[in-house]
Structure formats: structure tokens, C-alpha cells
Amino acid sequence: MKEILISNPLFGITLTIFSYWIGLKINEKMKKAVFNPLLIAELLIIATLLIFGIPFSAYNEGGAFINMFLVPITAILAVSIYRERTTVRKKFIPILAGTVAGSITSLATILLLSRLLGLDDSLTYSLLPKSVTTPIAVAISENLGGIRSLTVTALLITGVLGNIMAPFMAKLFRVKSRIATGVAIGTASHVVGTSKAMEMGEDIGAMSGIALSFSGIITAIAVSLIF
Template sequence: MKELITSNPLFGISLTIFSYWIGMAVNAKLKKAVFNPLLIAEVLIIAVLAIFRIPYSAYNEGGAFINMFLTPITAILAISIYRQRDTVRRKFIPIIAGTLAGSITSLITVTLLCRLLGLSPELSYSLLPKSVTTPIAVAISESLGGIRSLTVMALLITGVMGNILAPFLAKLFRVRSRIATGVAIGTASHVVGTSKAMEMGEDIGAMSGIALSFSGIITAIIVSLAF
């Protein structure tokens, strides 16, 4: 009976959709970055699979279908960059300077720390793209031979910390420019940080949104050249 349900790809798809729906509902109710819908959904799914002793491979019959959408949903980021083209044109140089400096710093910091801690290359590659937006980070991690699930985990941790700490970091580092604040949030903590940037102001949010796409592209280019 159990196999009749779990061997069907629709099992993984349904489980994913309902878990995410619960994650969104919990997040809407508690309104805290720690209760990230993606994180809640993952914990729920792993719990269900563990409790009913369902192997990952059964879940992934459906998961693979969902996974197939990763390229199209990354491609669709093009629309948001295109929509921001006027702002991008006006502030092009500061945005490029900020995202470039941030992306390079992120790559260097992660590489150095991983060496220092003696982490395996596999793990280092998984952590390398952890500041950029999820679709791009997963793509980079896969092309390097990293473990993408660890990348997703590191991304979530970074994003949630960025979301919580953003206003504090802006104060700590004495960042006065609103453009600088937005670019820093987007470059350092992708979409999850950007949602806090939106709360801090529409202009900061827009900058953060632009910065996350730019830093994603820049990181992908640097990684493909340097690693």
C-alpha cells in the first residue's frame, strides 16, 4: 500500500507543495525570518520521510520534476533586471563597484576560511556561492562539483542572518548612503536579506534586488574563470 503511493512521482510533488504551503502559512503568521518557508518545508518533508521510512529516492521521483524547473526560474530573473534598467543605467558605476567588491570579498573570505578550517574541497565548493541568489548559487555549486543541498543550507543560514542583522550592520559599519545599504544587503544576503531591505525602504529594497542579480552574474563569471 505504502509503495503504491510513494513510488508515484505525484507523491513527491504533492508533499513538496503542501509542505511549502504550510511553511508559507507559518511564516505569514509568525513574520520572522528564522521561520523561512523553505526551511520549514524541508524540515517537514525530511520528518515525513523519516517517520514513514520512505527513502529519498522515492521522494525524488517527483522531486526530479520540480528540480527540472531550476533553469527556467533562473532565466526568468532576466525580467526583474530588465524592469530595473533605468535605475541600473543611472547608478551603474556604484552598483558595479559594490557588487564586484562584495562578490570578490565573499569568494576570497569563503576560500580562505575553508582552507583555514581544513574543509574538504567538496564542502568548500558547496559554500563558495553561498551569498548569491539560490538559483545561481545552486547552478555554480553543481558546475564545481559541490553538494547542492549543503549550498542551499548555507544560503538559507546566510540569508536569514543577513535579514536579521542588516539594520545593525549598516549602523556598525557606519553606512550612510541608502544605495550602499541596498547594494550591501543584496550582495551579502540575496533574496532573504532583500525582504528586510524592502522593509527598510523602497529605494533600499530596489537596490538590493538589483545587487542580488548583479552579484549572482559576477560570481558566476569569476568562478567559471578562476576555479
């Protein structure tokens, strides 16, 4: 019975959809970044596989099907960038300056700390793109030979930390400009941070959204130039 169920690719797909649905529901109720739907879904699936002794390969029959959408999902980001073109045109130079400085700093900090802590290459490569939006980060990590699931985990941790700490960091570093606040949130903590930026103000949220696409692209280019 169990064999019949788990050998079907629909098993992985169904489990993913329901776990994510539960994640969204819990997130809606709790309204806290720690209850990230993706994080909840992942934990639910991992728990299910471990408890019922289902091998990952069985889950991944369906998982691989979902993975196939990673490229189109990234490509579709182009539509949101295109939609913001008027704002981008108006504030192009400050946004570019902020996202370039932030992205380079992120890469340099991660590389330096990884070396200091003696982490191996595959771990370092998995962490390198962790400040940028998931589709781009996964693409960069895979290209470098990193472990993409580790990238997703590190990126979720960063996003949740950024979401919680954004208002505090703005105060700590005495950031007065609203554009600077938005750009910094989007560059440092991608879409999970951006949801906090939205709460802080629509203009900050929009900037954060633009900055996360910019920093994703800049990080991809910087990494392909350096490595």
C-alpha cells in the first residue's frame, strides 16, 4: 500500500502543496516572520519523511517535477522589474550605488568569514549568494557547485533575521533616508525582509522590492566575474 502511494510522483507534489498550504495558514494566523510558510512546509515534509521512513528519492519523484519550474520562476521576475521601470529610472543612481555596495559587501563578508571559520568550498559556495532572492541564489549556488538546499536554508535564516531586525538596524546605523532604508532591506534580506519593508511604508517596500532584483542581478554578475 505504502509502496504504491509513494512510488507515484503525485505523492511528492501533493505533500508539497498541502504542506505549503498549512504553512500559509499558520503564517496568516501568527503574522510573524519566524513562521515563514516555506520554512514550515519544509519542516513538515522532512518530519513526514522521517516519521514514516519514506526515502527522499521517493519524495523527489514529484519534487523533481516542481524543480523544473525554477528557471521560468526566475525569468518571470522580469515582469516585476519592468513594472517598476518609472521609479527605477528616477532613482537609478542611488539604487545602483546601494545595491552594488551592499552586494559586494555581502559577498566579501561571507567569503572572509567562511575562510576564517575554515569552511570547505562547497559550504562556502552554498552560503555566498544567500542574501539574494531565492531563484537567483539557487541558480548561482548550483552554478558554483554549492549545495542548493543549504543555500535555501541559509537564505531563509537571513531573510527572517532581516525581517525582525530591519527597524532596529535602521535606527542603529542612523539611516534617515527612506530610499536608503528600503534599498538596504531588499539588498540584505531579499523578499522576506521586503515584507517588513512593506509594513514600514509603501515607498520603503517598493524600494526594497526593486533593490532585491538589482542585488540579485549584481550578485550573479559579480560571482561569474570572480569565480
